[in-house]
Amino acid sequence: MTAFIKQILFILILAALLGAAFALDQNGAAPPPKFDRAAALQKQGFYLEEVAKKCGVEFVHHGPTKLDPKLQHILPVVAAMGASVSVVDFDRDGWPDVFVTNGQEGSKCALYRNQHDGTFKDVAEEVGLADLNREGTGVCMGAVWGDYDNDGYEDVLVYKWGRPILYHNDAGKHFTPVPQEKSGLPDWMNANSALWFDYDRDGKLDLFVAGYWRDDLDLWHLADGKVMPDSFEYATNGGSKHLLHNNGDGTFTDVAEKMGISSKRWTLAAASASLCETGYPDLFLANDYGVSELYANRGGKKFEEVGEKVGVGHSPKSGMNASFGDVNNTGRFSVYVSNISEPGVLVQGNNLWTPVKGCTGDNLRYQNLANPLKVELGGWSWGAQFVDLNNDGLLDLYLTNGYISADKGQSYWYDYSKIAGANGLVIGDAANWPAIRNRSLSGYQPKHVWLNKGGGFVEVAAGVGVLDQYDGRAVATADLWNRGVQDVIVANQNGPLLIYKNTVAPGNHPGNHCNHWVQFALEGAASNRSAIGAEVRLFWDGKQQVQAVSGGDGYASQRERRLHFGLGKSSKIDKVVIQWPSGRTQTVEKPAADTAHSIREAP
Amino acid sequence: MSVGETTHAPPAVVRPAHVAAPRPRFRPVPFFLGIAAALVLLVGQYAFEKAWAAALQATATLTAVRVAVNAVLLVAAAFVFFRWVLRQIDARYHAPVFITVILVGAQVYYGVLENYSVPWLGTLTGGWITSFSPTFMTILAAVGTELVLGRLAYGKWINPASAYVSGISAGILIKSPELWPFVLCAMISIASKYALRVNGRHLWNPTNFGVTVLLLLAPLHTASLSVQYGNVLWANVLIWTLGALILWKIGKLHIPVTFAAVYLLLSPLRSWATGNAWATEIAPLTGPMYQLYMCFMITDPKTTTHRKWSQCLVAALVAVAETGLRLAPTWFVASPEMLSFDAPYLALFTVGPAANLIEIWWTAGKRRPVAPAL
Numbered sequence: 001m002t003a004f005i006k007q008i009l010f011i012l013i014l015a016a017l018l019g020a021a022f023a024l025d026q027n028g029a030a031p032p033p034k035f036d037r038a039a040a041l042q043k044q045g046f047y048l049e050e051v052a053k054k055c056g057v058e059f060v061h062h063g064p065t066k067l068d069p070k071l072q073h074i075l076p077v078v079a080a081m082g083a084s085v086s087v088v089d090f091d092r093d094g095w096p097d098v099f100v101t102n103g104q105e106g107s108k109c110a111l112y113r114n115q116h117d118g119t120f121k122d123v124a125e126e127v128g129l130a131d132l133n134r135e136g137t138g139v140c141m142g143a144v145w146g147d148y149d150n151d152g153y154e155d156v157l158v159y160k161w162g163r164p165i166l167y168h169n170d171a172g173k174h175f176t177p178v179p180q181e182k183s184g185l186p187d188w189m190n191a192n193s194a195l196w197f198d199y200d201r202d203g204k205l206d207l208f209v210a211g212y213w214r215d216d217l218d219l220w221h222l223a224d225g226k227v228m229p230d231s232f233e234y235a236t237n238g239g240s241k242h243l244l245h246n247n248g249d250g251t252f253t254d255v256a257e258k259m260g261i262s263s264k265r266w267t268l269a270a271a272s273a274s275l276c277e278t279g280y281p282d283l284f285l286a287n288d289y290g291v292s293e294l295y296a297n298r299g300g301k302k303f304e305e306v307g308e309k310v311g312v313g314h315s316p317k318s319g320m321n322a323s324f325g326d327v328n329n330t331g332r333f334s335v336y337v338s339n340i341s342e343p344g345v346l347v348q349g350n351n352l353w354t355p356v357k358g359c360t361g362d363n364l365r366y367q368n369l370a371n372p373l374k375v376e377l378g379g380w381s382w383g384a385q386f387v388d389l390n391n392d393g394l395l396d397l398y399l400t401n402g403y404i405s406a407d408k409g410q411s412y413w414y415d416y417s418k419i420a421g422a423n424g425l426v427i428g429d430a431a432n433w434p435a436i437r438n439r440s441l442s443g444y445q446p447k448h449v450w451l452n453k454g455g456g457f458v459e460v461a462a463g464v465g466v467l468d469q470y471d472g473r474a475v476a477t478a479d480l481w482n483r484g485v486q487d488v489i490v491a492n493q494n495g496p497l498l499i500y501k502n503t504v505a506p507g508n509h510p511g512n513h514c515n516h517w518v519q520f521a522l523e524g525a526a527s528n529r530s531a532i533g534a535e536v537r538l539f540w541d542g543k544q545q546v547q548a549v550s551g552g553d554g555y556a557s558q559r560e561r562r563l564h565f566g567l568g569k570s571s572k573i574d575k576v577v578i579q580w581p582s583g584r585t586q587t588v589e590k591p592a593a594d595t596a597h598s599i600r601e602a603p
Numbered sequence: 604m605s606v607g608e609t610t611h612a613p614p615a616v617v618r619p620a621h622v623a624a625p626r627p628r629f630r631p632v633p634f635f636l637g638i639a640a641a642l643v644l645l646v647g648q649y650a651f652e653k654a655w656a657a658a659l660q661a662t663a664t665l666t667a668v669r670v671a672v673n674a675v676l677l678v679a680a681a682f683v684f685f686r687w688v689l690r691q692i693d694a695r696y697h698a699p700v701f702i703t704v705i706l707v708g709a710q711v712y713y714g715v716l717e718n719y720s721v722p723w724l725g726t727l728t729g730g731w732i733t734s735f736s737p738t739f740m741t742i743l744a745a746v747g748t749e750l751v752l753g754r755l756a757y758g759k760w761i762n763p764a765s766a767y768v769s770g771i772s773a774g775i776l777i778k779s780p781e782l783w784p785f786v787l788c789a790m791i792s793i794a795s796k797y798a799l800r801v802n803g804r805h806l807w808n809p810t811n812f813g814v815t816v817l818l819l820l821a822p823l824h825t826a827s828l829s830v831q832y833g834n835v836l837w838a839n840v841l842i843w844t845l846g847a848l849i850l851w852k853i854g855k856l857h858i859p860v861t862f863a864a865v866y867l868l869l870s871p872l873r874s875w876a877t878g879n880a881w882a883t884e885i886a887p888l889t890g891p892m893y894q895l896y897m898c899f900m901i902t903d904p905k906t907t908t909h910r911k912w913s914q915c916l917v918a919a920l921v922a923v924a925e926t927g928l929r930l931a932p933t934w935f936v937a938s939p940e941m942l943s944f945d946a947p948y949l950a951l952f953t954v955g956p957a958a959n960l961i962e963i964w965w966t967a968g969k970r971r972p973v974a975p976a977l
Contacts, residue, residue: 025821422886
């Protein structure tokens with residue numbers, strides 16, 4: 001072969017490789033399908049319709065605007081959180097209600113009572129949960145509900161950049177602040193996540209609150225600008241964590257240090273379940289600017305951070321969500337952690353931490369299956385929830401996203417990338433952060449609804465009616481109108497609260513979607529009355545699926561406590577095994593399908 | 604990236620081209636003692652930081668003590684490793700060893716590499732192996748491509764040290780959720796060496812070519828490394844010291860020094876034009892991407908010009924072009940933002956080959972090609 005022919009051959013090889021790169025990049029870049037209800041029912045078995053205004057919900061979130069002047073040039077970047085949503089039946093009428101926080105100084109939060117007729121009414125003012133952003137007390141970042149005194153009514157912790165407050169629910173009529181000397185909460189902290197759980201299984205709900213910014217920072221009055229993370233991916237100068245042990249007499253004691261929780265990472269999301277399968281609830285933290293952490297519960301006596309050992313604590317990213325789901329119907333929880341992906345700029349990819357088969361307890365190990373299961377790229381991802389949207393017996397995944405939607409024609413990404421890649425000496429000082437002005441940063445992003453097809457997910461958001469492009473933060477799911485389907489509520493930063501009403505194809509639908517469902521509303525006896533932490537394992541049609549009652553998960557959200565299982569075409573359930581937080585196990589044989597069951601813990 | 608190709612580079616000390624550099628005699632005792640001493644110094648630095656860092660930050664004087672102690676320990680570790688370990692190794696392997704040290708150190712301390720999981724791997728091995736490293740696959744792809752194309756070109760198996768450096772660099776610099784961008788980047792990098800040649804000389808630094816075209820052709824699935832490794836200044840001290848010693852040894856230190864100097868000189872201009880703090884405009888220099896860029900990419904002997912003054916001129920022009928690209932969207936709103944993101948790659952991608960072509964044209968007929976034509 002002559003040199004000339006060889007040269008031509010090498011040029012052809014190079015051209016083929018370049019062509020392959022271009023072709024592979026374009027693969028799957030087709031425009032999203034147009035939304036058509038009939039087509040969605042036919043193809044996916046459901047569609048979602050945004051109905052907030054029709055239901056009387058016209059809540060619009062606003063972020064803080066009066067932070068210290070040293071942060072004003074990056075205010076949209078800093079004040080980018082606080083839109084939260086939690087679902088609770090605060091008045092025990094059997095219908096889920098919705099609580100949302102606002103974040104502007106002086107703005108009001110809202111508690112939407114379910115009117116049972118398809119509408120909601122904001123009763124926050126009359127029950128004392130509206131005016132939570134008074135000057136000098138900070139602003140709300142989220143709320144979690146749990147019946148800490150087992151009186152049957154769900155109490156609420158409102159966590160803030162500022163003074164966190166625990167409110168006692170007075171029989172669904174009013175909420176009374178619990179004095180700080182009783183609640184054990186710090187006078188001031190900058191929290192972005194919290195959850196209720198009974199870590200020592202004593203039947204009384206304990207409280208975990210995670211700081212984001214340093215505790216000593218009052219973001220409205222800063223001494224200097226050296227308040228930012230000291231690294232984009234290795235920061236350890238965030239807020240303290242507080243583990244408040246419920247003493248059973250209406251008081252709490254902070255035992256975080258004693259129990260081994262000393263992280264100073266920038267935690268944005270916390271979730272709890274017995275991931276190590278010991279029966280004791282473990283604690284998973286998704287941290288911004290760093291690795292995730294998993295605190296394994298050692299018999300209610302100690303927590304041990306095992307994130308690195310089990311595989312979730314290796315590659316640092318920008319964790320913003322932690323939600324659990326039995327995605328493969330293996331009877332074990334996977335953990336979904338959202339991160340940042342911006343094509344051509346920063347590709348972190350979201351994580352779907354799935355337990356390796358056969359590895360449990362002290363040998364627990366996770367592998368990230370986000371890529372092979374196709375739930376990896378979600379833009380600037382925030383809150384996510386696993387939910388069976390079409391009742392086919394497989395948990396789907398709803399993800400909201402988007403950071404700052406300002407001027408569409410101008411992006412802050414380049415300036416942001418300079419500071420994100422800087423050494424700690426530079427990134428840690430707000431003065432070095434370029435001014436954002438009116439530029440967008442991963443704004444106007446299309447949302448993601450990933451439908452679980454068994455063995456992988458497919459993106460269907462636009463095709464099933466999820467068309468908004470707000471800067472989404474928190475996602476919660478509930479059967480808002482007791483219809484046997486899961487609706488989705490989304491809180492947006494500086495945007496409206498969205499309620500996506502779910503319509504599932506009826507049994508005689510030509511799409512052959514004749515799917516059944518079953519629900520379980522649990523009430524603890526020896527366990528905490530909210531049954532938070534209870535695991536329900538459903539066996540049907542040769543399959544099983546596990547779900548747990550949540551005391552707060554996702555990002556700044558809390559799902560409905562009532563657990564919902566899709567059954568697919570099978571209407572026969574073999575049994576349900578309930579692992580109560582107390583450690584007791586209760587089995588219900590052959591519960592009826594298409595029914596919401598209320599189950600009280602057996603004595 | 605190919606400092607690994609230094610066997611073909613003009614040596615620091617002028618000697619006839621056909622005379623090989625004398626091979627250093629291998630002395631095992633100093634070699635292993637050197638490794639041990641470097642490790643002791645590194646462990647000492649780690650222990651010092653762990654035990655005394657907080658206490659020594661109390662006052663400015665004590666902070667200075669902390670900085671001085673750390674700097675001395677790390678520079679000493681780098682020097683010991685260079686003097687008694689690296690110098691006993693064939694110069695061809697300095698770059699591979701250096702880049703391996705960077706990668707392994709970063710991975711051990713900070714877990715910078717993300718493995719990709721595949722369900723069947725965990726099932727197959729009972730959970731022992733659940734994932735693979737895309738960086739490792741990139742190295743394999745680069746070395747494999749080099750062996751195949753080298754065999755086709757020269758009819759013999761060629762030393763893959765250069766491809767190893769290219770592969771490891773591409774594996775670090777490319778960020779993607781998919782495997783194919785890593786593999787294609789490696790293959791394109793190596794293929795470019797064989798396909799794009801003038802007078803037997805390839806024009807583009809291979810990894811620069813591979814990374815740049817991938818960022819241009821596959822932006823939906825590809826980004827470049829843009830964050831810190833560990834974010835501690837001490838790692839920078841160690842890497843820059845060791846890198847400087849190696850580059851000094853092969854007579855290339857003036858190139859990154861010139862680039863850094865011009866980059867810093869132009870930073871006030873960028874600061875003025877963007878309104879950003881000066882510290883923000885020099886911030887990228889502190890990251891691993893620039894460490895690789897300056898230690899390996901712009902110093903590649905195969906794709907730099909031959910005379911020292913012209914190498915300095917080209918390095919300066921690359922820095923100037925880079926600033927121009929960084930400021931393009933600021934001054935011209937219509938400019939694509941990717942010009943700024945990928946400015947260092949694009950600057951070298953355009954200036955480097957242009958300089959080489961000019962040199963080839965200028966010297967045509969005056970000297971023989973530096974490598975046999977294919």
